[in-house]
Amino acid sequence: MPPEKSRAKTSVEDRLLGSIDLIDAAQACALLRIDADDPDATMQSMVRDGAIITLAQNGKAVFPRFQIDMANGRIFHVVGAILKLRPACLSNLMLCYWLTRAHVDFGCAPAQRFGHDDAAIVAAFRRYVERVRHG
Template identity: 60%
Template sequence: MPAEIPTNKPSAAERLLATIKMIDASQACALLRIETHVPERIIQDIARDCAVITVIQNGETVLPLFQFNTASGTVFEVVLDLLRLRPARISNLRLCYWLTRAHVDFGCAPADRFGRDDAAILDAFRRYIEPELQG
């Protein structure tokens, strides 16, 4: 009889999201100094305008904390640029993966360099999204 495959093993997405500090819509609105009684709707509107990265974790919309400049209460400008550059084939989850994994250009994750190496991050992302052409 074949061995049973465990069904409670976390997915790759769950394992990735477990490594990233997340905040919920209420916390994001507080960080951005937005007063509202409907934070989820506000954050969804902001995300629809490609102004923040959101992902679904355990059925809830959450935001990676790394995209926020907590000192100024804003989203790092490079995040807005990355979201504008991102092709449709790159999901928010895949973008989070790219931003939080060590990159050869930086010796650390690109998100760790937000606000300091923005031009280099954008250049590295452009190379990452460049279509592969067969020789």
């Protein structure tokens, strides 16, 4: 019988979260130039409105930095368009996976092209989530 490994394997979710630059609600508000007494409530309101992607890490809400246009202090418009197209069966984690992995249409991750190729990103996402129809 092989000996047990001393280190627990890192889960796929943990590896994915570790590969994304994540920020907390206070940092997100600062980057969005929002002066909020309760950054968590402010960001959760934006999540409910379908304006921003949220993830959970260690039981806390975190936000991928790639969706924030730091030069203009806003969320890229393409994020809202993608969230409107996202089917309920596609988790935010899987959405972030798609956005952060190299895509044949762009030669890089779609998130790296936010603000430049937004229409092409939405079209590629639409193809990704489109149901396969036979016959």
